[in-house]
Amino acid sequence: MSEEEKNTTIYVIGHCNPDTDSICSAIAYADLKRKLTGNKYKAKRAGQVNSETKFVLQHFGVNPPGYLPDVRAQVKDIEIRKIQGIDRNMSIRRAWEKMKDNSVVTLPVVESDNQLIGLITIGDITKSYMNVYDNKILSTAKTPIVNILDTLQGELVAGNPDKIIDSGKALIAAANPDLMENYIEENDIVILGNRYESQLCAIEMNAKCIIVCDGAPVSRTITKLAQDKDCTIIKTPYDTYTVARLVNQSMPISHFMKQDNLITFTTENFIDDIRAVMAKKRHRDFPIVDKKTGEFIGMISRRNLLEAKRKQLILMDHSERSQAVDGLEDAEILEIIDHHRIGSIETMNPVYFRNQPLGCTSTIVFQMFEENNIPIEKDIAGLLCSAILSDTLVFRSPTCTPVDEMAAKKLAEIAGIEIEEYAKEMFTAGSNLLSKSPEEIFYQDFKKFTANDLTFGVGQITAMNQDELEKIKDKLLPYMEKAFKDHGVDMLFFMLTNILQESTELIYQGNGAKEVVANAFNVSNPDEKVILEGVVSRKKQLIPPLMMTLQQDNN
Structure with a gap:
């Protein structure tokens, strides 16, 4: 491997509305890849960290990954010619x-x-x-x-x-x-x-x-x-x-120097954006300054744009284009690690793709640590265990497998936590949503899906208290119409899941959504809501029936 490849940062990133698994699996997998290769792997997030995940990160003393909302090539991805600035009095x-x-x-x-x-x-x-x-x-x-x-x-x-x-x-x-x-x-x-x-x-x-x-x-x-x-x-x-x-x-x-109306760029500027500016000016070189301090960094020219390197990514916990970070088509995907259905993401080259029918992506990451005989440190074990408990609802979800439960128990031992007691604290922290705005609640865990030519969105929150869910629902119902218009989807669904009762109240919006719910779950005359007993998993219990119904209706 060349020195250039060794110095290239590879970003490990989850979906754009990250849950605990998306964040924790990215952090853990970046740690594993660094230990295996010695190269630069950095966990990133494509959205805001929710309350549950904040609790997990703080509990184990881990900083949240940096925010990366767009992975298009930036000025920092090209070679910036370093040159020392000169004094105004130089002859x-x-x-x-x-x-x-x-x-x-x-x-x-x-x-x-x-x-x-x-x-x-x-x-x-x-x-x-x-x-x-x-x-x-x-x-x-x-x-x-x-x-x-x-x-x-x-x-x-x-x-x-x-x-x-x-x-x-x-x-x-x-x-x-x-x-x-x-x-x-x-x-x-x-x-x-x-x-x-x-x-x-x-x-x-x-x-x-x-x-x-x-x-x-x-x-x-x-x-x-x-x-x-x-x-x-x-x-x-x-x-x-x-x-x-x-x-x-x-x-x-x-x-004699030019000092008025200087055209400068920062390392954060996207190549697409500055290309148009450069085309309108006949300057040979353009200065780059630090976005925060304004300090001069170096110079670039039009020729440098031809050498722009695409960001290299590893996608965690998703393979749906609609769930991915913005600018994905301009990046190079190296790996995909996921436990959901195979989605719509296409790659330019063959990639390492690992998809297993497990309850959590973090379980797959745990397996990879063990397969490579890499010891798992206490904080990483805590993150992986938390993600498994979150995704499987402490082994209550039908997505949970014996492999998930075995992994969580091993990780809990390394992390020094008692599963039931810790899980209760985690879910309580995550379900403390009454003080949040309807928008914050809605986007805590929201994903988009595509069935043939139809696009629909599904959000979910979990709580251990039915009264809390009722109050949250009252805040969400008026917001659903706005969210439906903002996303331009055909239908919108939201799951209010009670962990202890192992049931979900489903609310929905969109033309035909009522009929889809009736057909998918064999419910007669559903109102704007429907109670789905025994349904707690979006991935395994909600999405498959919706997909099947939409595909049948389309046919």
């Missing part, structure tokens, strides 16, 4: 050299805290050299003396290198001193040679800076006079012609 010459050394045409300009303040391009530098006819450009650009020293490979004979040229023009003292007095003004920058009289005249005319060419010596008298008059003296080995050509390259890039 044009230094910026040009930095571009050549790094084989780039754009440099980011940053403040001391690495906040992006501008961009300088090779085009900006070209314009600065070709379009400047103003002899006051050095002062207009507020050129630091230190830049002139660096650009001319100069030696500071007198003056302060930290000073800024902020007034005056630049000129060459080619005439004799008598004529020089007519055009040298206060604060000018004078380029001259080794003539004592010219140097003296420039200083006496209150020039701000004189540049002595050809490495000519500067007398002590001239140096002392310059110090007294606060005039900077720079000695350079270049001749007058070369100095005249080079001196403008000492200007700071801040005078």
Whole structure:
């Protein structure tokens, strides 16, 4: 396996309305894969963590997985060219050299805290050299003396290198001193040679800076006079012609950089979204900044978009496209671990698919730990056991198998919990729904399904108290109509399951839903609700009859 493959993060993620099994199996399977391969596997969630799952995670001291609502390729999935930001006072010459050394045409300009303040391009530098006819450009650009020293490979004979040229023009003292007095003004920058009289005249005319060419010596008298008059003296080995050509390259890039309406992206931006923006602009490079801090990170170009890597996923506890995280079609699915019916997800390549008729996906994960002789740590055991107890309703659900019960008991021993007592605490925490909004209750455990051309949604909550279920139902009934319209499904069903009584009250919405319920469960004249005795499992007792009825009606 290449280094690149080793450094790629593979996300282990459940369905978009995650229950305890979806979250816990993802965390445990990521742990198993890391131990087996040494590679980067990270558990993620595609929805909010419900009350029951929060209790489980807190009980075993495990942080909830990070939220990943969309798995389309993002800027962080492509190669971001790392380049150090430059200071706004850097000279044009230094910026040009930095571009050549790094084989780039754009440099980011940053403040001391690495906040992006501008961009300088090779085009900006070209314009600065070709379009400047103003002899006051050095002062207009507020050129630091230190830049002139660096650009001319100069030696500071007198003056302060930290000073800024902020007034005056630049000129060459080619005439004799008598004529020089007519055009040298206060604060000018004078380029001259080794003539004592010219140097003296420039200083006496209150020039701000004189540049002595050809490495000519500067007398002590001239140096002392310059110090007294606060005039900077720079000695350079270049001749007058070369100095005249080079001196403008000492200007700071801040005078030429782009700083208004900068187009920036963050690592969280989706490739699809920025592709359209890039197409409208003729920029070669675009800066990337941190979404939270605004700090500069690096640069990308249109070419980088061609190299975008699809996110790699392992799907847990589902194989239905309607239940999956957004953007799934743009991701690469590597594995699917599930205990439900085989759904509608299609893959580009063959994948590892493990689907077993068990009561819980976490039972499958437990088996895989044992098959690979990997010890299960206490917190992971607690998560897996909790998921099995939740999905099987403490072994009361018809989906529960002897394998699930055996796995839960082994895991409970490792986790140090007493099953009945712990399960009661867990279900109590999960059924504390009266303080929640109808929306929060509805989406605690909601999934979509497809039968031929029909789409329907099924939600479920479980409780150990019938009075609580009645109050929850009163909150849910008015919300059902809104949820039905929001999802655009053909039918909507919701299960209010009493764990102790092992029964479910089913409420529903949608044209034909009443007839489907009547046919599926052999109920005559159902109202807006129906009591299903002995029905506690959505997967095994509700979905199959609904599917069969819908398929028969369609035929």
